[in-house]
Amino acid sequence: MRETETALRPPTAEKHEGHEGRQSVPEAPQAHEAYCAVERQLAILLRRSQAFSAGMGRKVHPELDPGAYGLLVRIDQSSPMRSSDLAAYLRVGRATISRQLKVLEELGLISRSPDPEDGRAHLLALTEEGHRRLHDARAARQGQLRTLLAAWPEEDVRQLAGMLERFNTLTEGMHP
Amino acid sequence: MRETETALRPPTAEKHEGHEGRQSVPEAPQAHEAYCAVERQLAILLRRSQAFSAGMGRKVHPELDPGAYGLLVRIDQSSPMRSSDLAAYLRVGRATISRQLKVLEELGLISRSPDPEDGRAHLLALTEEGHRRLHDARAARQGQLRTLLAAWPEEDVRQLAGMLERFNTLTEGMHP
DNA sequence: GATGATCGTTGCTTGGGGCAACCAAGTGGT
DNA sequence: ACCACTTGGTTGCCCCAAGCAACGATCATC
Numbered sequence: 098m099r100e101t102e103t104a105l106r107p108p109t110a111e112k113h114e115g116h117e118g119r120q121s122v123p124e125a126p127q128a129h130e131a132y133c134a135v136e137r138q139l140a141i142l143l144r145r146s147q148a149f150s151a152g153m154g155r156k157v158h159p160e161l162d163p164g165a166y167g168l169l170v171r172i173d174q175s176s177p178m179r180s181s182d183l184a185a186y187l188r189v190g191r192a193t194i195s196r197q198l199k200v201l202e203e204l205g206l207i208s209r210s211p212d213p214e215d216g217r218a219h220l221l222a223l224t225e226e227g228h229r230r231l232h233d234a235r236a237a238r239q240g241q242l243r244t245l246l247a248a249w250p251e252e253d254v255r256q257l258a259g260m261l262e263r264f265n266t267l268t269e270g271m272h273p
Numbered sequence: 274m275r276e277t278e279t280a281l282r283p284p285t286a287e288k289h290e291g292h293e294g295r296q297s298v299p300e301a302p303q304a305h306e307a308y309c310a311v312e313r314q315l316a317i318l319l320r321r322s323q324a325f326s327a328g329m330g331r332k333v334h335p336e337l338d339p340g341a342y343g344l345l346v347r348i349d350q351s352s353p354m355r356s357s358d359l360a361a362y363l364r365v366g367r368a369t370i371s372r373q374l375k376v377l378e379e380l381g382l383i384s385r386s387p388d389p390e391d392g393r394a395h396l397l398a399l400t401e402e403g404h405r406r407l408h409d410a411r412a413a414r415q416g417q418l419r420t421l422l423a424a425w426p427e428e429d430v431r432q433l434a435g436m437l438e439r440f441n442t443l444t445e446g447m448h449p
Numbered sequence: 450g451a452t453g454a455t456c457g458t459t460g461c462t463t464g465g466g467g468c469a470a471c472c473a474a475g476t477g478g479t
Numbered sequence: 480a481c482c483a484c485t486t487g488g489t490t491g492c493c494c495c496a497a498g499c500a501a502c503g504a505t506c507a508t509c
Contacts (some may be wrong), residue, residue, distance in 0.1 A: 131427060134434035136415045137346070141441050144343030146322035147465095147497075148364035149444065164465070167320030170313070181487060188324035193466050195489055217474045217487040239312045245443055251307060257440065258310035260433045265317050267421055268325065323466075323496095340496070357456060369497050371458055393456040393505045 157237040161230060165201055166238075168194075169223065169231045172207060177220035179212065206230055333413040337406060341377055342414075344370070345399065345407045348383060353396035355388065382406055 142149075154163030171186055172178065184194040198221070201207045206227035212218035223231065246254055318325075330339030347359055360370040374397070377383045382403035388394035399407065422430055 131431040131434055132415050132419055132422070135422070135430060135437065136411065136418050138434055138437035138441055139418070140343055140346055140414075142318075142437060143322050143326040144340070145364050145441075145444070146319050146326075150319040150322075151497090152364075162464080164320070167316055170316055179487075188321050188328075189465085190467060191488065192468080192490080197465085199489090212487095215475075215487080219488075235312065238316075239308050242312050242315070243308055246308070246311070249439075253436075253439075254311060255307040256432070257436045258307055258314055260429075260436050261311065261314035261318060263425075263429075264433065265314055265321075268321070327466095338495085355456075365496085366498055367457065368459080368499080373496085375458090388456095391456080391506070395457075 153238055153241060154234075156241070157234045158230065160204075161206075161234060162200075164197060165206075166231075166234055168197060168201065169206065169227060170235075172221050173223050173228070173231055176222040177210075179218045180221060181218075183221065201227075329414050329417060330410075332417065333410045334406065336380075337382075337410060338376075340373060341382075342407075342410055344373060344377065345382065345403060346411075348397050349399055349404070349407055352398040353386075355394045356397060357394075359397065377403075 151163050154166060171183060180194050180198055181191055184191045202209055205224055208222050208224050209219040212220050326339050330342060347362060348354065356370045356374055357367055360367045378385055381400055384398050384400050385395040388396050
């Protein structure tokens with residue numbers, strides 16, 4: 098019942114085919130193994146996600162709370178943008194975004210100007226200070242990541258990036 | 274200042290070598306690109322992490338709150354274990370673990386028996402009901418992942434699993 | 450046997466996030 | 480032109496996850 102021992106061992110994909118999988122499934126049994134492994138590792142990463150991103154953020158800028166970083170990155174990427182789009186992109190309600198944006202505005206990192214084409218909407222953009230802070234934070238985070246991934250060959254780093262990006266874009270199409 | 278346009282485009286790793294990287298860095302400029310990409314994608318994933326895991330968890334078992342799943346997985350993997358080890362593994366304080374374990378015990382999913390070798394410690398183990406619930410939840414999550422990754426070739430799924438695992442084990446050695 | 454460290458629990462606080470209610474501003478129907 | 484409906488944003492209230500600190504209980508050591 099427990100697949101304990103085979104859980105965390107294999108650093109690379111192993112064959113291990115005729116195991117305990119019912120052969121009735123149309124796919125090859127290794128496919129099940131692969132999905133299982135992704136699910137397992139993803140569960141770990143997500144469970145640790147808060148601690149991890151907090152660890153990244155705390156050492157960077159104590160003043161800039163961890164959640165804000167993601168917002169700044171996105172605003173920088175595609176400004177000017179409305180807060181609704183930001184909320185949809187990050188999969189959180191507009192309420193949450195509104196509150197966090199208020200903080201960022203009070204800190205002088207972003208500006209909210211009324212949309213000339215839609216009286217209801219506000220257009221978000223980074224201020225000069227926001228650009229500077231984001232740049233610093235990004236550099237610091239990349240530095241941490243660099244030391245973390247120091248042992249990896251460059252090709253693997255690039256592959257990891259590609260995998261994460263593909264996975265992220267994959268979840269793009271499911272908002273409800 | 275903004276690398277906006279090149280941000281989310283490439284679905285796979287691209288060469289792109291002689292770009293805008295200053296050649297003064299000892300590493301190849303693509304390396305910087307790769308780290309940058311990892312940092313960016315990781316930021317997105319971590320920012321969405323709560324919404325994502327909530328989405329996974331909510332559809333599985335409304336009664337079993339999302340955070341509990343990670344605990345059950347780990348207890349299943351290496352029971353009997355003490356709650357301190359669980360806290361260290363998940364990078365959270367003992368207080369958090371204690372509270373969540375209390376809920377799980379009240380739900381009858383785990384058992385906390387006193388450690389015969391250490392009067393202070395409790396040994397955690399899944400109950401029969403816990404095993405059943407975990408198995409169901411795991412199956413459901415794998416199903417969701419399966420539909421999500423349906424378009425990926427099996428080899429890529431296996432690579433993603435390997436990457437995530439290597440990354441997770443990488444963060445193993447930094448607890449402070 | 451007294452001191453100190455460790456394991457677990459609980460109280461207090463903080464922060465992120467959802468839900469619902471609300472206002473303001475567009476949009477459409479008649 | 481007027482009313483209803485929709486959409487963008489804000490705020491209030493609540494819940495959950497997590498940290499910190501304090502505490503009782505139990506080793507471990509001298």
